[in-house]
Amino acid sequence: xxxxxxxxxxxxxxxxxxxxxxxxxxxxxxxxxxxxxxxxxxxxxxxxxxxxxxxxxxxxxxxxxxxxxxxxxxxxxxxxxxxxxxxxxxxxxxxxxxxxxxxxxxxxxxxxxxxxxxxxxxxxxxxxxxxxxxxxxxxxxxxxxxxxxxxxxxxxxxxxxxxxxxxxxxxxxxxxxxxxxxxxxxxxxxxxxxxxxxxxxxxxxxxxxxxxxxxxxxxxxxxxxxxxxxxxxxxxxxxxxxxxxxxxxxxxxxxxxxxxxxxxxxxxxxxxxxxxxxxxxxxxxxxxxxxxxxxxxxxxxxxxxxxxxxxxxxxxxxxxxxxxxxxxxxxxxxxxxxxxxxxxxxxxxxxxxxxxxxxxxxxxxxxxxxxxxxxxxxxxxxxxxxxxxxxxxxxxxxxxxxxxxxxxxxxxxxxxxxx
Ligand SMILES: Cc1cc2nc3c(=O)[nH]c(=O)nc-3n(C[C@H](O)[C@H](O)[C@H](O)COP(=O)(O)OP(=O)(O)OC[C@H]3O[C@@H](n4cnc5c(N)ncnc54)[C@H](O)[C@@H]3O)c2cc1C
Numbered sequence: 021x022x023x024x025x026x027x028x029x030x031x032x033x034x035x036x037x038x039x040x041x042x043x044x045x046x047x048x049x050x051x052x053x054x055x056x057x058x059x060x061x062x063x064x065x066x067x068x069x070x071x072x073x074x075x076x077x078x079x080x081x082x083x084x085x086x087x088x089x090x091x092x093x094x095x096x097x098x099x100x101x102x103x104x105x106x107x108x109x110x111x112x113x114x115x116x117x118x119x120x121x122x123x124x125x126x127x128x129x130x131x132x133x134x135x136x137x138x139x140x141x142x143x144x145x146x147x148x149x150x151x152x153x154x155x156x157x158x159x160x161x162x163x164x165x166x167x168x169x170x171x172x173x174x175x176x177x178x179x180x181x182x183x184x185x186x187x188x189x190x191x192x193x194x195x196x197x198x199x200x201x202x203x204x205x206x207x208x209x210x211x212x213x214x215x216x217x218x219x220x221x222x223x224x225x226x227x228x229x230x231x232x233x234x235x236x237x238x239x240x241x242x243x244x245x246x247x248x249x250x251x252x253x254x255x256x257x258x259x260x261x262x263x264x265x266x267x268x269x270x271x272x273x274x275x276x277x278x279x280x281x282x283x284x285x286x287x288x289x290x291x292x293x294x295x296x297x298x299x300x301x302x303x304x305x306x307x308x309x310x311x312x313x314x315x316x317x318x319x320x321x322x323x324x325x326x327x328x329x330x331x332x333x334x335x336x337x338x339x340x341x342x343x344x345x346x347x348x349x350x351x352x353x354x355x356x357x358x359x360x361x362x363x364x365x366x367x368x369x370x371x372x373x374x375x376x377x378x379x380x381x382x383x384x385x386x387x388x389x390x391x392x393x394x395x396x397x398x399x400x401x402x403x404x405x406x407x408x409x410x411x412x413x414x415x416x417x418x419x420x421x422x423x424x425x426x427x428x429x430x431x432x433x434x435x436x437x438x439x
Contacts, residue, residue: 089264095425
């Protein structure tokens, strides 16, 4: 059994972590993306040591490559506040006070309002690049997170006490032992594959083109999502006249749309989006992301656990992936803080059971919306369903609650006293 390391043993442990070639770590997180980094920082705040292994080199601050804007649910912002990150993000974030979901050429729509829920915002839009920079800065300052950048997991062996991990690093091969192995290594998780956990894959045959646009008028807090025959289109409000554009395009047409010059791209986006949010006047850099749903058949194995996209990669149509992944990370951190044996079967069972309702609920909802958004037919019945959702107070309350990120049994770090 690998006991929890607390401060009295920290300096000896730190020396071991930094000097030895054959390293021993109670918790090894493989994957330092948005979810793995957030988990490491949540553990750091609780004084729990971990080793964060990441295949990529740290991204220089302000690097422009990432063009996504993330819609963060209210619960997520609470979670980021709890782990000390929100004060660094708030200046770049735009509150979302209204969300409108509609369908091109069909009647019926749903509009959700923060005022109706008695809150100042349903969520916030934050550029993914800014969140990445803030995480990187916080990791540099963290005293209990030991990092191995440019280190890729390439093999592992299991024994009753944990795992022997083989890493390929820029300085050669390294071996590391883990008492608890956390797979936070994304959609194509090596941890999941090496643990022998199956992945169920569904290809939506669609890509999302994402980037920033400038609008003729400010969106205020208004976010919109429109289902069109060619896929979903969303506009996320950003400060001033800026907005994050998300444009679904069938895989076979992505190359063509990406090759359009800015003027033609804006005209194409405008035709898909309609005029509800006004005129689009300028477009920035864009990227295309192929979209697949990848579901892990289990969330845990002996002394191992999956979080974030490694556990489930969902269609971004409802902006749920990071929101869900952060709830994975914060639930795991909460259970680890209370445990004396970090890899205990009871802890892993509690994690799987605490995450079940939230996971299933988000998976069902995103898949239903994605199927609707990818399909060409939108029947009168579906229009009526949208109208019914808009008109029924109980359904609206549920939509608001779920939209703000409260499902199942959320981690304590995201809770607040709602009016
Ligand atoms: C177009 C688009 C828009 C989106 N919009 C939203 C949104 O508005 N709101 C929202 O909540 N979510 C959104 N998402 C989803 C969100 O981006 C993801 O759910 C989230 O980034 C997943 O984070 P992760 O850390 O689990 O995985 P990743 O970000 O994939 O990180 C995995 C990390 O593991 C590392 N790694 C992989 N293999 C190894 C290995 N063998 N050894 C070591 N390291 C390894 C990788 O280098 C990577 O850094 C969107 C997604 C897309 C594609």
